[in-house]
Amino acid sequence: MSEPMTLETLSALDTLLSEDELLVRDSVRRFVRERYLGRAGELFEQEQFPTELIPELADLGLLGAGLSGYGCAGMSAVQYGLILQELEYGDSGLRSFVSVQGSLAMYSIWAYGSEEQKQKYLPEMAKGNLIGCFGLTEPDSGSDPGSMQTRARKDGGEYVISGTKMWITNSPLAHLAVVWAKVDDGGPESIAGFIVERDASGFSTPTIHGKMSLRASVTGEIVLDEVRVPEERRLPAVRGLKGPLGCLSQARFGIAFGALGAAKSCFDSTVSYARTRVQFGVPIASKQLIQQQFAEMGSEIVKGDILSLHYGRMKDRQGGKLRPEQVSLCKRNNVRVALEVARTCRSILGGNGILLEYPAIRHMLNLESVYTYEGTHEVHTLVLGKAFTGLNAF
Amino acid sequence: MKILVALKRVADPANHNKVKIPASGDRIDTAGLEWQINPFDLYALETALRLTENGKNPKKREGEVVVLTIGPKETETNLRSALATGADRAIRIEAVDEELDGRLVAHALAKIVEEEKPDVVMMGKQVVDSETNMVGQVLAELLDWPMATFAATIQEQPDGLLVEREVDGGVAKVKVTLPAVVTVDLRIVSPTSVRSKHTEAGFKYPYEEVRFAPLPAIMQAKKKPLAIKNLSELTPDLKSTTRYVKYEAPPGRKAGIKVKDVQELVQKLATEAKVI
Ligand SMILES: Cc1cc2nc3c(=O)[nH]c(=O)nc-3n(C[C@H](O)[C@H](O)[C@H](O)COP(=O)(O)OP(=O)(O)OC[C@H]3O[C@@H](n4cnc5c(N)ncnc54)[C@H](O)[C@@H]3O)c2cc1C
Numbered sequence: 001m002s003e004p005m006t007l008e009t010l011s012a013l014d015t016l017l018s019e020d021e022l023l024v025r026d027s028v029r030r031f032v033r034e035r036y037l038g039r040a041g042e043l044f045e046q047e048q049f050p051t052e053l054i055p056e057l058a059d060l061g062l063l064g065a066g067l068s069g070y071g072c073a074g075m076s077a078v079q080y081g082l083i084l085q086e087l088e089y090g091d092s093g094l095r096s097f098v099s100v101q102g103s104l105a106m107y108s109i110w111a112y113g114s115e116e117q118k119q120k121y122l123p124e125m126a127k128g129n130l131i132g133c134f135g136l137t138e139p140d141s142g143s144d145p146g147s148m149q150t151r152a153r154k155d156g157g158e159y160v161i162s163g164t165k166m167w168i169t170n171s172p173l174a175h176l177a178v179v180w181a182k183v184d185d186g187g188p189e190s191i192a193g194f195i196v197e198r199d200a201s202g203f204s205t206p207t208i209h210g211k212m213s214l215r216a217s218v219t220g221e222i223v224l225d226e227v228r229v230p231e232e233r234r235l236p237a238v239r240g241l242k243g244p245l246g247c248l249s250q251a252r253f254g255i256a257f258g259a260l261g262a263a264k265s266c267f268d269s270t271v272s273y274a275r276t277r278v279q280f281g282v283p284i285a286s287k288q289l290i291q292q293q294f295a296e297m298g299s300e301i302v303k304g305d306i307l308s309l310h311y312g313r314m315k316d317r318q319g320g321k322l323r324p325e326q327v328s329l330c331k332r333n334n335v336r337v338a339l340e341v342a343r344t345c346r347s348i349l350g351g352n353g354i355l356l357e358y359p360a361i362r363h364m365l366n367l368e369s370v371y372t373y374e375g376t377h378e379v380h381t382l383v384l385g386k387a388f389t390g391l392n393a394f
Numbered sequence: 395m396k397i398l399v400a401l402k403r404v405a406d407p408a409n410h411n412k413v414k415i416p417a418s419g420d421r422i423d424t425a426g427l428e429w430q431i432n433p434f435d436l437y438a439l440e441t442a443l444r445l446t447e448n449g450k451n452p453k454k455r456e457g458e459v460v461v462l463t464i465g466p467k468e469t470e471t472n473l474r475s476a477l478a479t480g481a482d483r484a485i486r487i488e489a490v491d492e493e494l495d496g497r498l499v500a501h502a503l504a505k506i507v508e509e510e511k512p513d514v515v516m517m518g519k520q521v522v523d524s525e526t527n528m529v530g531q532v533l534a535e536l537l538d539w540p541m542a543t544f545a546a547t548i549q550e551q552p553d554g555l556l557v558e559r560e561v562d563g564g565v566a567k568v569k570v571t572l573p574a575v576v577t578v579d580l581r582i583v584s585p586t587s588v589r590s591k592h593t594e595a596g597f598k599y600p601y602e603e604v605r606f607a608p609l610p611a612i613m614q615a616k617k618k619p620l621a622i623k624n625l626s627e628l629t630p631d632l633k634s635t636t637r638y639v640k641y642e643a644p645p646g647r648k649a650g651i652k653v654k655d656v657q658e659l660v661q662k663l664a665t666e667a668k669v670i
Pocket of ligand 1: 135136
């Protein structure tokens with residue numbers, strides 16, 4: 001048996017990365033392997049996010065890493081993607097925590113907030129002293145966010161917000177929530193973002209228990225019962241659905257990179273298992289059926305890596321902007337690849353594949369959420385379908 | 395305090411399987427090896443950073459750490475990584491690995507010490523590739539400085555460093571006056587192993603490794619000074635005196651045996667392995 005070639009050697013993607021991109025990736029890689037991987041299975045099993053790691057994530061500069069100014073690390077799109085991929089090599093729950101804090105909660109304020117709002121919240125959020133969440137989805141409004149029912153009624157210098165947000169990552173931990181609501185009697189064009197602080201009266205965040213996916217990430221509701229929010233907590237610079245969708249575009253881009261981290265974790269561990277697991281007198285890795293699966297998985301992972309790197313470079317060249325359809329293509333492709341890789345690896349591991357001792361089933365279950373959130377796979381299919389045909393099939 | 399930390403790149407010890415020796419046996423084939431800083435040298439870097447800060451407020455530097463390596467241009471990545479980890483500036487001495495040996499390295503370091511005048515020269519007790527364990531000792535001799543090798547703990551005192559050294563069967567305590575050469579062992583990165591004069595009583599580092607390089611520091615590291623010198627200018631009359639006769643891979647490991655119970659194990663340890 002000769003030494004196996006790693007995915008990284010084969011793809012030679014490192015040759016396309018600059019020295020500081022490699023240093024950034026390697027620093028986060030070391031952090032995840034030394035501080036998270038050893039506990040990943042246990043945290044998943046115990047349905048626990050390791051809040052004690054938050055100061056370490058902040059010290060490393062991981063919170064709001066893709067933003068500039070206000071105490072943020074100012075990473076490029078490619079650097080940010082590489083960071084998320086290393087985090088998701090650990091667990092999609094760890095990556096979700098960082099994505100929501102940086103790409104959703106902080107980005108909303110960074111992109112649409114007033115200067116006072118940015119000064120007040122962003123540096124503390126980068127330090128991990130304030131945790132944020134992002135409330136768009138509701139019990140009766142998921143893929144169709146324009147149908148949201150949460151309303152903000154103007155009352156003098158305040159807004160009075162009522163409604164329920166569902167499936168909100170980090171809400172039970174959060175010190176503040178960015179909540180999207182329709183204003184007065186308006187339609188989707190009236191949607192506005194509000195910063196709601198934890199101590200606001202009528203604000204609560206019940207935890208959603210019993211998830212079989214993303215168990216190491218805390219998910220909850222946001223219940224808003226006549227919550228009074230002063231005018232200066234409204235995000236002034238955006239109106240309509242393009243506000244939340246602009247944030248999602250940032251997060252989805254990171255997820256496209258990130259999901260492949262989960263795939264690589266499954267791939268690496270399953271290769272070494274298949275080389276040592278002996279059946280019919282030989283390692284199962286010596287069988288053509290198994291090898292074909294590795295050939296397919298390896299090819300898909302490398303293609304996905306090149307796809308996200310390509311769009312990442314473009315995003316950096318274009319001042320952080322990509323067309324939403326490009327982000328859809330990338331998220332849809334890479335998350336599907338990752339989910340299929342995780343399922344295939346789970347199967348190659350046989351009975352052991354259902355144990356948390358091996359990462360495959362954990363990633364597989366996690367990726368079911370990643371497939372659904374940030375625009376379901378089907379929604380991105382419709383985005384692409386509309387782009388290619390010019391016809392709306394939503 | 396000003397500390398000069400000597401770093402050497404080595405092939406990633408976790409990937410030792412990639413080390414190949416051609417049939418001629420005249421060299422090690424370095425193509426495709428992944429390089430990283432010698433782990434003991436990383437501990438030396440962590441030690442130097444701890445000695446030049448108050449652990450409670452590590453962002454404020456309380457001294458200077460200069461990192462140095464001898465090697466080709468690619469080793470600048472390792473220096474940049476050390477700068478991102480917290481070192482203040484870097485020096486690279488241009489040379490190819492094949493022309494170096496421990497004695498030559500020590501002479502080159504001695505020249506740099508003359509220019510830089512550090513209070514301490516610090517490095518790992520040995521490198522994990524050649525394991526010669528000699529550079530620190532030769533350097534101390536050349537400089538005629540006190541030395542403390544295999545340091546497990548270091549406490550800064552008004553008149554020098556109090557060092558506990560790992561020795562066979564225990565720990566030897568030595569006091570060195572400055573300037574001095576110190577080489578470090580594994581335990582130096584334990585939470586309370588290093589106490590600078592700024593370290594508050596009872597302070598513990600929350601980790602037992604070299605610290606992680608924060609992302610903003612990686613970007614700032616590009617702006618920190620990195621000076622380049624030439625080996626031939628520093629040590630014009632010297633050449634490596636080590637001759638490598640032949641490289642051979644160690645023999646492959648023999649398959650183990652299974653014993654049926656503890657009794658058989660003990661018996662085999664006594665009669666066959668003869669270790670008890
Ligand atoms: C773990 C987790 C964390 C989350 N975190 C957040 C968060 O932090 N903030 C937040 O706002 N939201 C969050 N979400 C919500 C997530 O974005 C939604 O679940 C997602 O948008 C889908 O909405 P839904 O669950 O209501 O499904 P639905 O929209 O009801 O979709 C159900 C199914 O119908 C399909 N479908 C819908 N419309 C069409 C159509 N026109 N044509 C064909 N098929 C269609 C969908 O693709 C899907 O398969 C999270 C979800 C999960 C699971």
